[in-house]
Amino acid sequence: MTSGQPLLFSQNASDSLSLDAPPPLKRGSFSCLCRTGSVSSSHVSSTFSDLDDAQSHFVDAKNESLSRRKLSWDVASIGERDLGRNLYESECTFPTTRFQSAESQFFQHVLSECHSQPAQSVSAFSGHHMEHDKSSDLLSRSALEISSGPSMYIPTDTASSSRREKLNHQRTRRKSWANEDILSSEENARFIHINDPRRTNDKYEFTGNEIRTSKYTVITFLPKNLFIQFHRVAYIYFLVIAALNQLPPLAVFGRTVSLFPLLFVLFVTAIKDGYEDWRRHRSDRKENNREAKVLQGARFYSKEWKKIRVGEILKIHADETIPCDMVLLRSSDPSGIAYVQTMNLDGESNLKTRYARQETASTDYESEHVTGLIRCEQPNRNIYEFTANMEFGGQRIPLGQSNIVLRGCQLKNTDWIIGVVVYAGQETKAMLNSAISPSKRSKLEGYMNRETLWLSVFLFVMCAVVAFGMGLWLERHMDRLDTLPFYRRKYFTKGQENGKRYNYYGLPLEIFFSFLSSVIVFQIMIPISLYISMELVRLGQSYFMIGDTRMYDCSSDSRFQCRSLNINEDLGQIRYVFCDKTGTLTENKMEFRKASIHGQNYGNSSYLADQQMQDTSEGRPGKGGIADTISRQRWKPKTVVKVDPELVALLHKELVGEERIAAHEFFLTLAACNTVIPIKTGKRLSTDLSFGEFYEEPVVIDYQGESPDEQALVCAASAYGYTLMERTSGHIVIDIHGEEQRLDVLGLHEFDSVRKRMSVVVRFPDDSVKVLVKGADSSIFNILAEVTDQREDQSTGIRCATQNHLNEYSLQGLRTLVLASRDLSEMELEEWFQSYQEASTSLTERSAKLRQTASLIECNLNLLGATGIEDRLQDGVPEAIESLRQAGIKVWVLTGDKQETAISIGLSCKLLTHHMQQIIINGSSEEECKNLLADAKANYGIKPQGCRSKNSKWKKNIDSDQTEVENPNDYVTPGSTFPKTGLHLRYSFDTEDLPEQYGAKVASTMNQQLALIIDGNSLVYILEKDLQPELFDLAVSCRVVLCCRVAPLQKAGVVDLIKSRTNDMTLAIGDGANDVSMIQMADVGVGICGQEGRQAVMASDFAMGQFRFLKRLLLVHGHWNYQRVGYLVLYNFYRNAVFVMMLFWYILCTAFSTTSALTDWSSVFYSVIYTSVPTIVVGILDKDLSHRTLLRYPKLYGAGHRQESYNMRLFWLTMIDTLWQSLVLFYVPLFAYRNSTIDIWSMGSLWTIAVVVLVNVHLAMDIQRWILITHIALWGSIVITYICLVVLDSIPDFPNYWTIYHLALFPTYWLNILLITVLALLPRFLLKVLQQMFWPSDIQIARENEILKRRHLGVKSDEATSSRQWGAQW
């Protein structure tokens, strides 16, 4: 997770921390500090009402808190036992200590209440806990107070209502919490006895390390596979029909014949499943039989993976894969560091550091028998968290996420590690995470089901007609049924039983049976085979999408992935694209660009000059000066960062003067305040002959870190002479201009999304202790030291300047961080250190406690400066977005970034233009949001009413565009030239002089040009309240919507806003874990295989390497897939219906007796063998337009929006056509063979061939691209039909013996087939011609253009000119 990108939405406005000593009176108003704090916050407004709501639950506490004599006790002063009563007393008597560390809105509510509790209540309260604290050395009162914090925090960050409920709940439960918590933690904990697997596994049934991804065993395969297969409705339908056919009165088909299709499908699927499972078995076996070294007795022996048990001690060597989740005990590195690659787990390729605790790192596990107990949480799938502690050698040691290595990771850069197994087999985090993303259903399939319903209505009607006819016929012949030669009701030959009824069950039952048997005959009216064809077609389409070389990303070596096979055609109908910013639009490869140090801006003008300067310096080495210092470095970071000479010059001055010191500390913070690990590679001597001297080539340092921002900052620091050389858990070594300094790291508060900052406490060689902080501007500015009188001007000046620089940076699309530092006094240090120790060893709520500890020192800071990191736009993003927009797709950007950053990125990727009216919704209460929305709607005529209210913040950004954003086009990646189309220009009229009163009149045209910018804060109110429709109205009439500062769940909420209110298809694209909810919510989820791990990809339906592929995916493959599947569905409906209706007409001529003239096998083969292959081939390979045309004219995508390939009208047209064709099919032979000796099987044979030829020629008429495979499939199926008929007619046991030979001798037969084909297809052809002549579709025209242009001109170079002409016209 990137430090700059908050995973979760949080309200940091109220983050405030002060450790000063204000007078009591001032403290009296402390409970309101959150308010004032939020007001002072620059960007984000606090949520008053919510705060009030929440606080009202604590009315009693609050009232008391307002009493003047109060004590804000430290939430983080965790263990009274450790600190002793003295400390507690001192805190009480030292009323100056007060701070508030509000992690989130919610947190703040709880905490502010806690903080501001008066002494009495606290002491009473704590008194209650004191006993308990004595009994449990782990838990502290404060932990109890907030213990539900993080767990609630994650799921409810958008749902403040539920938050409030929980709050109530929490209040009632408060008293009993203490005990419960202990109990639950004890019960939930998992006890692992180190090196004692027997004892570990004796009480609890931990799973072994054997994994099983396979579904079946030899024995369970058949029942289980059948059970799974019959989950599909289609198969049940098959089964019911087949079962019906087994009943004697209903035996329409032969018994085995009727089972054939079902058995065939079951068999094929079973073979496929079996094969897949066999492969899984094989890989499982391979995995389970891998070997690892396990400590047995006093030595490490090899043991198969599957036999590894929890509690055993393993030794893993370099480049080996970790067999199970284990706690690191020792590594080859004396300080206990190990590096792992977590590629298999989260897709991140950089190395992660894992630490063995110092306490365990020195033990020799082979020589001494170690014992210990690890208490850890139950297995869960969160790979980023682990909470445990370990009793080892009489000590209690806390364990965290950095102490475990997970299954599937690989050990790198470390010779060996020793660890103890905590989770094995299926309980490992890797296995728990290997869930499959939920499957989605395509929209077209939904429509298809609607039409299938119609088809079942037809089916029902037809069956009813047959049954009714049967009833009438029986009624009319009732008295003669016994003697009719062709309908016998009784046996006459069977002596005594004369008169025994033969298959006659009375009129009502006969009618009923007649109905059922007609269902059997007409069963393929419901095109079950269509579902199977569709699956195959999608599989084929996916094959081509995956194989598209133009969607292959060489930088990450990732090809396109289809993770879901159900929604290919949805890609052709996308109306809304929701996209994440970081890593999706941008590369997420950070580059240090700008720095503001001590109010001074660097890296601006001189930025480009440095390269030149470096060049010149390279020519004359050893001449001193700025360049020299760089070149004389013995260390060289792997990535080269350009430097600002001005700043370099500053850094070479004496270390005097505030600016100089600030710069020093600035870079020190950059180098020290992070979790980046330097990895040195190869030091070698080389000769540079051109200068005739030997020199030592610098060691290349590769910085490995979890956050790209940090890597960029460390690289930057290194470029300016502050090279991070070494990092262990205890110290860091920084090379400052060639001089190595060792700094002891006393503590490190890692970045979390609540605090939005990280800090490190370091002791300098001169014994001074400093805390270095780095964080988001909003989180740092609130905890800066209060301005003292004498330095007021200067420091406020610096602050203002820095603030301005920050605004400037974020307007340029840079990601900003603010750096600050502070000296720590001994007392502060001691206090903090105690607290830190306590917090970091606690088992429960450690992160919350650490947060509170952090707030002890993260206060009263001196501002050092700010950094601006560029997150470069990915290649082709503006072009892709412009194309999507031309295609009629609305692109919404949902980002966790700041509003300014979001807007500037929006401008640079052409999402926003200067001609757009920006509506900015920044409400901080429900009322405000409501007003803002209403105003915006009123002003842009979306709902013409009312006038602007006072607190409306919307602005017409025509003017401010000029001031705030100088020239956004500068930030478009170079080379992003694409033809501005006529359309684009046409709409870009000047809105500057537009009078505001225009209102509704102008609105219709201006709608194109509205841009809505809304922040997560407002979304909280809007999405939860009944303002949703308002936002929806506004948002859909805007051309662009930008949502900034949104939390993951809010992203899903925004998607849902559209999804639940319109029929339009939504697509969400993102790369990070924060996009998962959005990806799963949208109709189509696309994951970018980026820098941020694999969660997004795992949750997505499609995954690709770059955002720009989206253009190709939608405009080309989406279009093709939609056309293909749409046609496939209609054609399949037609194909089956024409067959069924032909049978129906015949049944009307057989006294309604459901006779089929076709042989049983032909009826069964019709949809399985005779006609299935061409549909599938066409569904995979047909293509209306070339990808060039589709990409050049994105508007062609509109065909999908207009549902041109599949809609109700087309369905009914097809059905009418089907009716006509079936009538032709039936009546032509009927009339041609009227009064002839034709027998039933000859007639059936003729119909079989005629219908197969007809549907294939019908298909041939609609094929738009003929390649060899199409020819083979199409004409091949007619040939195969003939072959099948010949074979079937060559078996003497069938009554139809020799039919085809006999029939084919007569010309009538051939004339019939020709007449049927031509006559049946004539109306369709005519309609097609008329439509193409008088009402050509866009696709038709583009197709004509594409084909005719190429035919006539034939030269490729002409394409350019033609496209230019077109571009002008289009």
Place this chain on the structure above:
Amino acid sequence: MNSSGATTSSATSGPSDTVAPRRNSKRPKYSKFTQQELPACKPILTPGWVITAFTLIGIIFIPIGVASLLASRDVVEIVYQYETECIPPNARNNKLGYIQDPTTNKNCIATLTVPKRMEAPVYVYYQLDNFYQNHRRYVKSRSDTQLRSPTNENDTSACDPEDNTANGSPIVPCGLIAWSLFNDTYAFSRNNTTLNVNSKGIAWKSDRNAKFGSDVFPKNFQNGALIGGAKLDPRKPLSEQENLIVWMRTAALPTFRKLYGRIQDDLEANEKLSVQIANNYNTYSFGGKKKLVLSTTSWLGGKNDFLGIAYITVGGLCFFLATVFFVVYLFKPRPLGDPSYLSWNRNPAGH
């Protein structure tokens, strides 16, 4: 200088880094097939193609139609409906009783006039109406294995309700179809000389040779309480019982003809033929008609104008359409691939 060295070193290490993964790169293999760019024929409906297609259909269809029509007109057909005529006028009130009474004489004599010269062979058919030989119960009531070989004699499970005799021995041939075998007979004479009707070779050769066994003899046939139709000579094998073979090839439609035999002599125009009909078959219980048909054949089969008319109509229609399109294209052409017809160019406001 050092930095230059560094950059070169990093530059040299760069390619090696990128080369390594390329060895097993996931880059999809390029081929025209996988990129869906195979050379293909992409037909479009240009005016030329449309007019050509219609004209071509016209050119093909009209001659076929004319030829079929001529062939059909050449066929001479004599149809004599006799199910009422053949019953004595006094018995016509109770036809069913008459036909079911075994004692009555069911013979009748009819005189047919030959309208035109009929060249040999003249085919003799009987035509039944409203007889559902295609009724599911009827069609299924047969045992093809039993017909082929005596070893499958007991294979009568499909033959309900005419499978076995009362004492359980199998009926050969079993089933409703065989049971209801047509048993009217016709004897022709011309000028008091008997016209020979050849009833050999009326069934399909394949049926005679492979389907109906030459060693399968009728057994227990028509021995039940209710006689359905003709009896078979138990001494003749099934393969020689051509009437049965013809009858067993059940008709597709409720009105059907079956070949009775062939007259090997030419019949002259206005000749009088006298036919002695044994009107045995009971079609009266279901109100079926019976017809005697004498017909010559053409290359197209019997007398049927349908195909000829249909071909001429469709061909004519296509000619007409070709003309219409020709005119339309001439006067109101739409230039193909003209972008000005695109939806967004036609009405730019509609987005």
